[in-house]
Amino acid sequence: MANRAQIPTKSSALIAMIADEDTVVGFLLAGVGNVDIRRKTNYLIVDSKTTVKQIEDAFKEFTTREDIAIVLISQYVANMIRFLVDSYNKPVPAILEIPSKDHPYDPAHDSVLSRVKYLFSTESVASGRR
């Protein structure tokens, strides 16, 4: 099939996180935390002082790094940079929107699910059947 995205295979890739303190601490306990020689981490802790620009920069960095396979982002944080998340369409790293303590997950706001909702519209289904 034409225009197939290349899947970069890797034996040891990281999980990046852009989330609140408790979520990041929890996943660090599970062993996903990584600090490289340049003291760059694979996580951004979002609190009341974190700016939208910092979140955008972190998202752009994590989605362009070759050593990251999945980016976990709290959905309420994703809502702050929704335009950026919506425009992302590479297969790797995969973007997973997760709930946070104070903001439950809402499938209606998920960028990936919104993209495939198109398949259920009568317009898309009927057009091929005429």
Next chain:
Amino acid sequence: MEERHLTVDQEPPQEAAEVVNRREVRLEPGAEEKLVLQFMDSLNSYLSFSHSLSSTLGQAWMELASARHSMGTARLNTSLLDLKFHPASTTLKITECDDDAKARFVLRKWVSPEEVGEDEDSNSTKSSVPADDDDEAVRRERAKSLSVFGILIPPKLRAAQQSFERALETLVEMANMQSSFLNSFHQLHQEVEDNKE
């Protein structure tokens, strides 16, 4: 006269080539239904896993809050995290499925840095096996992760660690389902676009 009444076998070579090319691009009717089923199945699984994740994370946050209550806020926060060089113990292996252009993620839990180095050198195809609790290396890596927050670790913090590990497993399954339904979606979308032309 005979030249005007051509059968399919006797189509001029150029038209036959065009027909063959169109068939290579378009999906056959049976394949399209199979793709739709695959799309619906993986989307349904993704949503089920996301419900399960919400539940697991809820429990994990509760255990973390209990641990913080017994340890004190000062002993369980991100200011204790240092920026010393520290490789991740839990990583992912990415492979590409042979039949489809979709990524497959495999979780590798509590891998020591030495093992990571060996795997990269030998291009090992060892698949992830959920960590065996009796394995000394796994226990060591788990303890190292907990030791960031002190020496005396309450049971609730260990429980939180296990809950977040379970959440990670669910997240990797979600990533695989996402990869599957996105792959089906792109193929179906391509088919719809081709039909419009």
